[in-house]
Amino acid sequence: MSPNRTKERRQINTIFFLSCSILLVSFPDTNCDLDTARLLSLNNGLALTPPMGWLSWERFRCNTDCEKDPDNCISEKLFRQMADHMEADGYKDVGYEYINIDDCWMAKERDEKGRLQADPKRFPNGIKKLADYVHNKGLKLGIYEDFGTKTCGGYPGSEFFLNIDAQSFAEWEIDLLKLDGCNADTSDMSTGYPLMGFFLNLTGRPFLYSCSWPAYVSKPNYTAIAKSCNIWRNYKDVQDSWDSVAGIIKFYGDNKQKFADVAGPGHFNDPDMLIVGDFGLSEDQQRVQMGMWAIMTAPLIMSVDLRNVKPFAKELLTNRRVIAVNQDPMGIQGKRIWQVENVDYWMKEIQPTGSYAFAFVNFNTNGVPQKLNFTLKYLQFTDPAGYNITETFTGKFLGIYKITALFSTSVNPTGIFMATAVPLSVYGR
Numbered sequence: 001m002s003p004n005r006t007k008e009r010r011q012i013n014t015i016f017f018l019s020c021s022i023l024l025v026s027f028p029d030t031n032c033d034l035d036t037a038r039l040l041s042l043n044n045g046l047a048l049t050p051p052m053g054w055l056s057w058e059r060f061r062c063n064t065d066c067e068k069d070p071d072n073c074i075s076e077k078l079f080r081q082m083a084d085h086m087e088a089d090g091y092k093d094v095g096y097e098y099i100n101i102d103d104c105w106m107a108k109e110r111d112e113k114g115r116l117q118a119d120p121k122r123f124p125n126g127i128k129k130l131a132d133y134v135h136n137k138g139l140k141l142g143i144y145e146d147f148g149t150k151t152c153g154g155y156p157g158s159e160f161f162l163n164i165d166a167q168s169f170a171e172w173e174i175d176l177l178k179l180d181g182c183n184a185d186t187s188d189m190s191t192g193y194p195l196m197g198f199f200l201n202l203t204g205r206p207f208l209y210s211c212s213w214p215a216y217v218s219k220p221n222y223t224a225i226a227k228s229c230n231i232w233r234n235y236k237d238v239q240d241s242w243d244s245v246a247g248i249i250k251f252y253g254d255n256k257q258k259f260a261d262v263a264g265p266g267h268f269n270d271p272d273m274l275i276v277g278d279f280g281l282s283e284d285q286q287r288v289q290m291g292m293w294a295i296m297t298a299p300l301i302m303s304v305d306l307r308n309v310k311p312f313a314k315e316l317l318t319n320r321r322v323i324a325v326n327q328d329p330m331g332i333q334g335k336r337i338w339q340v341e342n343v344d345y346w347m348k349e350i351q352p353t354g355s356y357a358f359a360f361v362n363f364n365t366n367g368v369p370q371k372l373n374f375t376l377k378y379l380q381f382t383d384p385a386g387y388n389i390t391e392t393f394t395g396k397f398l399g400i401y402k403i404t405a406l407f408s409t410s411v412n413p414t415g416i417f418m419a420t421a422v423p424l425s426v427y428g429r
Contacts (some may be wrong), residue, residue, distance in 0.1 A: 042184055050299045099141055179213075330351060
């Protein structure tokens with residue numbers, strides 16, 4: 001280990017020691033250990049269902065050239081406009097509430113007191129004024145930082161500034177923090193990420209805490225992560241392509257037990273942003289992403305230009321039936337139960353008790369719809385009275401099916417069939 005890294009490790013340990021001192025002042029009868037700090041860091045009552053909102057990164061990246069591209073650069077103007085459209089265009093009405101600033105919002109240097117500051121040209125009124133604007137619309141503002149010395153885009157990171165940055169975010173009345181993991185020693189993350197959560201909680205302001213911690217380490221401790229973070233990334237960034245979306249779905253399907261078992265109200269896996277309405281997906285593929293993010297109980301965080309959303313994408317993003325599956329209060333993450341001929345079969349438990357949402361994703365690219373024929377018993381449905389089956393995207397009632405009855409459907413290439421099944425016993429039948 002290099003001398004510089006040894007010094008940094010000592011600083012991390014010093015920060016943790018000081019945090020314990022603060023903890024004991026506030027909670028004198030508490031044991032000062034990392035598990036206690038984790039529990040306190042997540043004691044925020046947030047994300048009881050997956051958060052919904054909008055994030056700048058996939059659509060607008062790190063575009064800071066406001067002279068050449070004033071309408072699409074990372075700026076106060078952009079985020080105000082996104083808030084305007086989230087309120088006016090019906091997104092807020094169906095549950096979207098967070099307007100999230102990603103990387104590249106900062107000045108290149110901290111101020112003379114070591115505090116973060118927004119780029120003065122692109123955010124002339126500062127982050128607090130932007131937060132006020134967003135809050136006045138009944139929305140919430142999220143912001144980005146990085147656990148390392150620099151953000152992924154090369155701006156000041158939070159390493160060794162965790163407490164002061166948490167205080168700044170609270171003073172600005174931020175509602176969500178996304179903490180990335182570029183330019184950091186991964187061996188420090190199991191201490192550093194809970195510490196930031198602890199400092200956020202110590203401000204007295206509720207912060208939804210989004211962590212990139214497990215995406216950077218080889219063997220994540222998901223029990224610890226779920227105690228420290230409201231949502232967390234596990235895998236590569238989503239890109240505006242079918243290959244990216246399909247790869248993410250397969251990743252979660254292949255690792256279903258590891259991820260689904262730690263998800264629940266207050267703490268969810270985050271497969272990354274919705275790219276519905278962007279450029280890389282067909283309409284069928286957009287349905288796949290929206291439907292599967294609902295089945296996987298994932299945060300629904302759009303990354304689309306809300307000023308220019310095509311009618312199909314807007315209707316899909318605001319589909320109340322799909323959103324209801326995602327926001328089911330039990331918060332159970334769906335799992336892949338079968339793979340047959342390159343078709344995935346997924347199921348998710350939902351309310352009322354004994355009900356399911358289920359989806360079939362056809363990953364074949366041969367240009368031919370896949371015909372599927374099976375009984376509900378094959379999907380592990382058990383209620384002998386049978387089920388009401390309703391297609392999710394359209395709301396069409398498909399009929400009452402006994403578990404031994406044959407159910408048939410057809411799924412387009414790179415497409416999805418999604419439905420809900422409610423047992424007749426719920427209706428006293």
